[in-house]
Amino acid sequence: MMKTIRNILALASLFIAMQVNAQTDKETTVKVINNQNFVFNATSAMPMANYEVNKVLSRLPGGGGSGVIQLSGSQYELIVTKDSVIAYLPYYGRAYTATMNPDDSGIKFKSKDFTYKADKKKKGSWVINLKFKDAKDVQSMTLNVSENGYASLNVNSNNKQPISFNGYLSEPKEKKK
Template identity: 80%
Template sequence: MKAIKNILVAATLLIAVQANAQTDKETTIKVINNQHYVFNATSAMPMANNDVNRVLSRMPGGAGGGMIQLSGSQYQLIVTKDSVESYLPYYGRAYTATMNPDDAGIKFKSKKFTYKAEKKKKGSWLISMNFKDTKDTQSMILNVSENGYATLSVNSNNRQSITFNGFISEPKEKKK
């Protein structure tokens, strides 16, 4: 299991390195230190199994249990000092069904959570969040490069893990 996770993280980082920078280094450092940023998901990678592969191969552009492009979407994770708000899709196997079909994705707002940001070698960050007031999602691990590219791993008791690729940015000011 740990080897699969390491392979997924390595593959994600290789893909992210090939693209252009999303944010400059100063902005990345500032938003992480202030704990005030938005993770914008651009693709999702569900854990592959036969059931998921069958469904994904029927989707437009789907070649089986690989990456699902989320371009044109507004899927994001908003992190502030006092809350974490998630609006992300979910692809994969759920071990318990939800009673409300609107709860199909990874949607929640948490005010009771632990947050740990650790600076790694070469300027990257490893951010772990554990939630105490959400019914499904237990933890998230966010790996952020110094250019703002990020990989988000979502772990749950009731669903298979899923990984998202994307970038972090400063939150946009709300219009009054």
């Protein structure tokens, strides 16, 4: 039941995101997915709706309790390469175990032991599944990507409620030598 609701929310947010102008062209989207070398740039977060979370969200500036938190101007991202996944994302929602280290808040990790599976769907969209064996808290992530590079990211954790992010894919920036 929860998975169905989460999938419906992800699809709805993907269709809303696709109404805006394209972030990347189709060729770039295909290239970065096939090369397993891209950055997911998060623009909004959608925690699983429950009474406690909605109560907190309604008190945030600009948060009408709708459940969507805008992340504009932030540098929250998920970097995917052939040999690693680096996550630097916020977390809003219920955690079932508390962390004693404030640096462990959010969804922050670097994984070298993971599986990557990209499936092309009808009409040029993609579903990318990431499963982690060495991430302490995160079990898996699913990216639903439009042909124009818009994406929704669903994160499933061991100790936290699931959360979704909207954003877009981009090519990684070249590191200066």
